[in-house]
Structures are given as structure tokens and as C-alpha cells.
Amino acid sequence: MGRRAVRYEADCELWLWPGEKAAWHFVTLPPETAAGVRALVGGRTRGWGSVRVEATIGKTSWRTSIFPDSKSGSFLLPVKAQVRVREGVAAGDRVRLAVEILL
Template sequence: MAEFEFDADLWLYPGKGGWHFVTLPADIAGQIKFLAEPKARGWRSEAVIVRIGKTEWTTSVFPDKASGSFLLPVKAEVRRKEKLAAGQSIRITLSLDGR
């Protein structure tokens, strides 16, 4: 299972719903695209296991045409537990979920 560790800024989507995301660094997105290509899923999403601080959860990253990368949604429960806010740089460990 491929594992990546990186720092990225948390940002708030300006549209309806107020979702918070992290845009994956381009080099990591490229590696995920390469590894995921043979088993591409709906919307070309990729199942991942994410850890921020002491919080770990399973989610998916989604391709983003604007950046050419993937977007990682960071749910409210995680933001509360880890005291995260939009604009903050956070350390993330992300693993491809081989299920």
C-alpha cells in the first residue's frame, strides 16, 4: 500500500454546503493517478485512509480539473477534533486503501 506524507493548506469551498478541502501536491497526485489507473472508480475517485494528528478515517480523494490534482475532503468531525480552520497548513498522512 502506497503511503504519502505532506503539508497542505485547508480551504473552504465557496459554494453551497461549506465543504473543507485540501488540494494534494502535484507530485503526489501524479503518483496516485499512476497507481490507480488500472482500477479507476466512479468519478475517477480513489479510496484512501487519512491521518491528521491523532485522527484517522477512510474517505476518497476526487480529481479536480482546475488544479489537475486531487481534492481531499476534511469532514467537520475531524476539523473539530484536531482544531483545524480554513487557511491553516496541516500535516497529512494518506494511504491508498487497497480494498
């Protein structure tokens, strides 16, 4: 018997973290979503506390990981350039995000 997929959906703001050598775009998961993810995965995380997910913004889905963020107490989802271009979104835009936890 396989596990039932757990999917979270939320409207989130895409934001830019300006690094020294590159700029990175992220979405911060809402606190209630982060709490659900923590309860679901328990201690079963990967390197740096990451959790594997399938993310969807608009019609674009991709496999990636979410990472814990001590500043917000939530998880961060990196959003790669290919997704931003396909969906026509940029930093400051609100996006409809779905994340399915891959255990």
C-alpha cells in the same frame, strides 16, 4: 501475498469551498503526490474518478475518497467537520496530511 500499502505525506493548506447550501473543506494534494497516485491506480478508480484512501491529519484517521480536480490537475480530499474539530484546524491552516491508498 498481499499488496504493500502505499502512503504519501505532505504539508497542505486546508481551504473552504463555499457551496450554495453548505460549505465544504478540502485539502489539495501536491502535484507530485497526485502523479504518484495516478501511476499507482492507473484506470482503477471508482465513480467520478475517485480513489479510496485512509487519511490522517494529526492523530485523527478516517476512510474516505480523494477526487480528481480538473482546475488544479490534482486530487481533492474532503475534510469533514468531525476531523477539523478534533484537530482544532480551520480553513487557511496548514496541516500535516497522510493518505494511504486503498486498492
